[in-house]
Amino acid sequence: IAYIYYSGSDYSYFIDLDADEWKFLWYSAPNARAYRQYTFNLKVTDKEGNPIDNATVKVYDKNKTLEFETKTDSNGEIPEQIITRGYYDQAHGNTLVDFSPHMLIVEKEGYETYIMYFAPERKIDWTVSLERKKEEKVIIERRKKENMEEGLVLGFGFAIVFFGLAIFFLKGGEIK
Known part of the structure; x- marks a missing residue:
């Protein structure tokens, strides 16, 4: 049980x-909020465990509000962040005004994007492994481009031959 007294600030951060159970008794703090937060x-890393x-x-x-955006360092780690699970206030009593589920997105060029939904209950210390994008997708795109260029050259060549034959037959089909 937490006792919330007005101490000059309307916000407390836990x-x-x-805690297995969250219970609050509100004393002279009608506008107070108790925020439930986790580090x-x-x-x-990549699939081999190498840092990215x-x-x-x-x-x-859950409201699509950005909690934080940061980059990994050379060890593949981010600076420690604080995530707000939600808050308690006098109007809602012991019912959490919940901001979860949260969405984690990890992106790096050349790798598949990692997306996960979670609801923090305790301190978080995770390792996420990213998969490289499939190379065959790139190869297929290159082949399509090459095939298109080849098709344009061949099509243009056939057009010239067809145009030449058309002129030949229009003139009576005689070779002089």
Whole structure:
């Protein structure tokens, strides 16, 4: 049980508080809020466990509000972040005004985008592995482009031959 007294600030922040049950008694704090927050640490690696630097990491709450956006360092790690799960206030009593599920997005050029939904209940310390994009997609695109260029050249060549034959037959089909 937490006792919330008005202390000059309307907001209290409980970071990484481990509680099985959240109960509040509100004393002289009609506008107070108690925010439930958790630290968030993340490491990004490839499938072999090698760190990926300069990957973009974003976390959004359920209302699509950006909680944070940051980049990984040379160790594949982001600076520690704080995620707000939600808040309690006098109007809602012991019912959490919940900002979850949160959405984690990890992006890096050359890798598949990683997306995961989660609801923080305790301190977070995760490792995410990214998969390289499939090379055959790139090869197929290159082949399509080459095939299109070849088709244009062949089509233009056939057009010249057809035009020459048309003139030949229009003149009576005689070779002099």
